Amino acid sequence: MNFFYGTKHALKNINLSIPVNAVTALIGPSGCGKTTLLRCLNRMHDLYQGNRYEGRILLLPENLNIIGSDVDPMEMRLRVGMVFQKPNPFPKSIFDNVAFGLRLKGITSRSEIAGRVEESLKAAALWEEVKDRLKEGAYALSGGQQQRLCIARALAPEPELLLFDEPTSALDPASTSRIEDLVYQLKDRLTILIVTHNMQQAARVSDQTVFFFHGEIIEANKTSTIFEHPREELTAKYLTGQFG
């Protein structure tokens, strides 16, 4: 597939398969198009004028073209969750933050909402810290807690695919390792794509790694293969920190 910001050709001839129930890491220097690819998968680009997709992103097994013009972006966003680089909780209570996605799915039963809020907060390893203050504002939480809240918010509607855009770039090492553990555990339940600038992180959490450069995929392979025996010289240079 291809993607254009107006006339800027940001993703060029992307051809990639993403395994289910596995973690795929997207790496590459700044400005190479990682975020752009991620935002194609939940049709975030449709929010802004002038953006254009070309080609297909097929969701298997039903063969649904995610970027097809006949596919409602809203439907994709209900099925694909996203965690942003900067924690962006709503200025509402902790409970309402997680419950919002459930309400959007049309769930009205209070007990079901409460149950799934608790479940999601537990899955995001935040429950113990907030169970007594669910009614408090989300802005009272620390940055790391806010990011885990955003993960809980994304998990609550049970997406099939979860997108992480540098979820730990604003966090301290302790919060980072908690979120990495989370990502690792979550892959039993869903498929994960994670953008990261941290090579160790990619190596730790992912099964497949994709290396991007100037809007193109240079190399995509099993994480262990890419890190130990990169096929391309460019990949090797990037992994060893010679540029980027």
Next chain:
Amino acid sequence: MSGTAALIALRKRQDRWFAILGLACTLVGVVTLAVLLSGLISDGYQRLFDPAFYNSFPSRHAAKAGILSPLVGSLLLALITIVLAVPLGVAAGVYLEEYAARNWLTTIIEINIANLAGVPSIIFGLLALGLLIYGLGMPRSTLVGGIALGLLVLPIVIVTTREALRAIPQGIREAAYALGATKWQVVQHHLLPYSMGGIATGTIIAMSRALGESAPLMTIGAVTFITFLPPAPVQSNPPFVNFEWLNSEFTAMPIQMFNWISRPQAEFNSLAASAGIVLIALTLSLNAAAIVLRYRLRQRIKW
């Protein structure tokens, strides 16, 4: 070396001079306001403490005259203004900020709204007179006055709504959209609640602007000598609400003041001063409320 020292001394002197000049300019405004206010107060303070001043109608006898009908008139006008301007202004602001595509049509609309804010208020009176009274045959009523004022303050509400919306970080919108929300759900559950403070501030400022307006009301034909109150909006028998007051003749504080000032007797002039103090107190307290609201909200939601 001494050249440099002299230069620095010269520049410091210039600095000091400008500070003095600036202070003087600032004081011109403050002192004028103080003189005006103190003049008003010394002219009008006596009647302020007389309860009869607030619950008497205007009268031929200055000693018996009060501001009951203009005060009620002003409050009713403000009510109509807000009921009209807030829903229209908020809807227009949300549309322009969140829905409208960036194209030439939107640009033209935006320029027009900006210009609308600068249109002299009497033009709104002419508009209401021509369109509503001559065109549609409506009476010279509270409702028409309220419509004119509502249109007058509409740009204020639109602009403050847009500013409040623009202050909400894009990340919040994206978070809501990413969960599958429609545009309306984002507006309803997020943008409107988070911009409520800014919108309320704009509403209060619009109201205090409307309270002080006289030109459009005179154009429409406000009456300066009303010795009755409009029919009460609530009644004891069903259907309990009564909209007769909308069609009633009307007056307002600035109109009444105008009338009193134009009379030769000094007693009436000091009545105008008393009414002026009441009007200033009303608008100042509205503005104070707006400031407090803005301050409190800024503390509560910081992006």
